[in-house]
Amino acid sequence: MIEFPPGLLLILGALPVPFLRGPLRGIWMLALPVAAFALLYSLPDGNHFPISAFGQELELLRVDALSRVFGYVFIIAIFLGVIYSLHVRAVEEHVSGLIYAGAAIGAVFVGDLVSLFVYWELTAIASVFLILARRTPEALAASMRYLIIQVGSGVLLLAGLIVRWHETGSIEFGHIGIDGAGGVLILLAFGIKAAFPLLHNWLQDAYPQATPTGTVLLSAFTTKLAIYALARGYAGTEELIWIGVTMTAFPIFFAVIENDLRKVLAYSLNNQLGFMVVGVGIGTELALNGAAAHAFTHIIYKSLLFMSMGAVLHRTGTVLATELGGLYKSMPFTTVFCIIGGASISAFPLFSGFVSKSMILSAAAHEEYYFTWLVLLFASAGVFHHSGIKIPFFAFFAHDSGKRPKEAPLNMLIAMGLASILCIGIGVWPSALYAILPFDVDFRPYTDSHVLAQVQLLFFSALAFTVLIRTGLYPPELRCTNLDTDWLYRRLGRRLLVRITSAAGAVQARFYGALNRRGQRFLLQLYRHHGPQGVLARTWPTGSMVLWVALLLFAYLFLYFLDIF
Amino acid sequence: MTDHHETEVPMAAPDEAPRWLDRKANVTKVAWALYIVCAVVILLDFPIHRHADTSFDGNFGFYGAYGFIGSVMLVLVAKNILRRIVKRPEDYYDD
Numbered sequence: 211m212i213e214f215p216p217g218l219l220l221i222l223g224a225l226p227v228p229f230l231r232g233p234l235r236g237i238w239m240l241a242l243p244v245a246a247f248a249l250l251y252s253l254p255d256g257n258h259f260p261i262s263a264f265g266q267e268l269e270l271l272r273v274d275a276l277s278r279v280f281g282y283v284f285i286i287a288i289f290l291g292v293i294y295s296l297h298v299r300a301v302e303e304h305v306s307g308l309i310y311a312g313a314a315i316g317a318v319f320v321g322d323l324v325s326l327f328v329y330w331e332l333t334a335i336a337s338v339f340l341i342l343a344r345r346t347p348e349a350l351a352a353s354m355r356y357l358i359i360q361v362g363s364g365v366l367l368l369a370g371l372i373v374r375w376h377e378t379g380s381i382e383f384g385h386i387g388i389d390g391a392g393g394v395l396i397l398l399a400f401g402i403k404a405a406f407p408l409l410h411n412w413l414q415d416a417y418p419q420a421t422p423t424g425t426v427l428l429s430a431f432t433t434k435l436a437i438y439a440l441a442r443g444y445a446g447t448e449e450l451i452w453i454g455v456t457m458t459a460f461p462i463f464f465a466v467i468e469n470d471l472r473k474v475l476a477y478s479l480n481n482q483l484g485f486m487v488v489g490v491g492i493g494t495e496l497a498l499n500g501a502a503a504h505a506f507t508h509i510i511y512k513s514l515l516f517m518s519m520g521a522v523l524h525r526t527g528t529v530l531a532t533e534l535g536g537l538y539k540s541m542p543f544t545t546v547f548c549i550i551g552g553a554s555i556s557a558f559p560l561f562s563g564f565v566s567k568s569m570i571l572s573a574a575a576h577e578e579y580y581f582t583w584l585v586l587l588f589a590s591a592g593v594f595h596h597s598g599i600k601i602p603f604f605a606f607f608a609h610d611s612g613k614r615p616k617e618a619p620l621n622m623l624i625a626m627g628l629a630s631i632l633c634i635g636i637g638v639w640p641s642a643l644y645a646i647l648p649f650d651v652d653f654r655p656y657t658d659s660h661v662l663a664q665v666q667l668l669f670f671s672a673l674a675f676t677v678l679i680r681t682g683l684y685p686p687e688l689r690c691t692n693l694d695t696d697w698l699y700r701r702l703g704r705r706l707l708v709r710i711t712s713a714a715g716a717v718q719a720r721f722y723g724a725l726n727r728r729g730q731r732f733l734l735q736l737y738r739h740h741g742p743q744g745v746l747a748r749t750w751p752t753g754s755m756v757l758w759v760a761l762l763l764f765a766y767l768f769l770y771f772l773d774i775f
Numbered sequence: 776m777t778d779h780h781e782t783e784v785p786m787a788a789p790d791e792a793p794r795w796l797d798r799k800a801n802v803t804k805v806a807w808a809l810y811i812v813c814a815v816v817i818l819l820d821f822p823i824h825r826h827a828d829t830s831f832d833g834n835f836g837f838y839g840a841y842g843f844i845g846s847v848m849l850v851l852v853a854k855n856i857l858r859r860i861v862k863r864p865e866d867y868y869d870d
Binding site for chain 1: 784785786787788794796797806809810812813816817819820823824825826827828829832836838839840841842843844845846847849850851852853854857858860861862863864865866867868
């Protein structure tokens with residue numbers, strides 16, 4: 211048995227990719243996640259790869275039930291992502307995708323905060339190339355904003371771990387909590403990547419700017435790594451419930467009025483993270499199982515949804531709702547896969563979201579967080595509204611745009627098909643997923659009352675959509691920009707910066723102006739005396755020289771006689 | 776976001792045969808099917824005793840009413856309040 215970190219396998223495996231050509235490259239890239247999966251499957255629980263450095267133990271491969279769930283789903287995500295992007299020729303996208311996935315998987319299996327920090331920053335740096343590869347000015351600008359915020363999260367993590375090291379003498383990545391300053395800093399670092407309210411907007415800003423294939427990978431790793439880290443370090447931290455509740459509710463309002471369908475998905479991704487954060491905050495076995503299970507199902511159905519919109523973008527060059535409609539006529543398979551993703555995120559019975567989200571809702575009700583439970587229920591109806599209905603409706607149905615793009619490429623269809631099979635498979639047979647959760651599962655999703663309650667909620671939410679559309683009350687899709695917290699740095703911050711720099715520039719100009727004038731005057735003086743016409747630059751006749759010397763000597767003699775010296 | 780595309784997206788042929796959903800009457804049929812399903816699932820509250828998680832969700836029609844009212848609220852608030860505050864021209868940040 212080989213004991214090697216599966217994340218490192220992907221990172222090292224990415225390096226030869228640029229030198230491989232044709233089908234060999236595809237086969238190699240598909241073999242990597244398969245090998246990583248087999249490796250993880252063969253690893254027993256425990257700490258396999260300890261390294262001693264600067265008097266601390268670095269644990270590069272700690273396998274336990276919690277890391278295993280996230281490890282498996284991350285490997286599935288990169289496998290699907292590789293299939294989905296097989297047609298892409300740009301090699302930098304493949305390499306950065308594999309390194310990004312490897313870094314996320316590596317981070318899940320480390321047992322200390324220093325190693326976590328290294329992988330944490332690597333996910334940021336590797337993933338930015340997936341946005342840059344779009345090669346538009348907007349993508350370039352968004353990728354730089356993304357990079358600054360992601361690296362900033364890493365810097366906070368580093369600061370937090372140093373403070374915590376000082377406080378506790380340990381860099382172990384176990385339960386952290388918010389008792390010390392280090393814990394608060396680390397929570398903030400995790401919170402940025404988990405897209406906590408007000409720290410969230412990098413997600414909606416950057417993800418819609420990435421390439422069709424890049425967004426699929428982005429949607430899987432960064433935020434769920436943060437959820438894993440929260441579950442590891444902050445389980446049962448009650449503040450997270452309130453943060454999570456806010457996260458489930460406010461993004462869906464933005465999703466309703468957003469025109470860019472991949473941005474709609476980014477808002478709904480934010481909302482889904484809220485469910486997981488609530489689960490972590492409640493912190494009971496059922497809630498943590500729910501958070502892990504929901505991360506697992508969510509990665510697959512969210513990838514599926516981003517894949518379907520990526521296929522539309524690939525074929526039509528746009529994902530603006532105003533430009534689309536009627537695509538079901540020429541992209542029927544993509545339509546069906548998108549609807550399966552929509553049904554899964556909406557937690558329809560027999561689809562994957564149902565068997566995971568219901569655990570979190572039940573945990574909230576069990577622990578008598580009734581307000582939380584009500585908001586989660588509202589958010590469930592809301593997510594169906596914008597992800598389950600709005601996405602497929604405006605892309606594939608609604609008013610016919612007249613566009614008849616070709617069906618998605620075969621590799622995209624295969625990836626979407628496999629993701630759909632997983633969505634339905636987990637929904638129908640949840641026991642396999644439940645078997646790998648961190649705690650023993652004593653939860654039955656398919657009871658009469660659970661199923662009926664969910665079906666009623668969803669069908670009446672669909673009814674609301676239908677009534678609003680047919681009465682014309684539904685807001686029309688508009689080509690516009692909707693402000694979010696990115697306004698603070700893209701407009702207000704920029705304006706302030708421009709104002710400050712122009713004020714500073716004026717002061718600088720005055721200073722240098724004065725300096726310049728003085729300098730010029732000095733130079734003029736110098737010129738007057740020493741220039742070609744200057745008194746001191748004249749060539750003196752020898753006679754006048756002698757006269758001056760004689761005069762000087764005379765003066766000296768005179769003074770000598772006066773007995774001054 | 777719109778990408779520059781070298782190849783134009785194919786458009787519908789002028790003689791394309793209309794699909795089943797292209798007829799308004801059929802869309803109305805779909806809507807009616809949904810109304811009927813909604814009526815059926817809400818009436819299932821009578822034969823199926825829902826085990827309530829809380830003190831209030833056991834009431835008849837709770838989930839249906841909550842789903843409907845919640846969704847309508849969501850859309851109307853987003854449209855009439857949020858959009859008024861945050862909507863800007865498409866090129867707002869391009870300067």
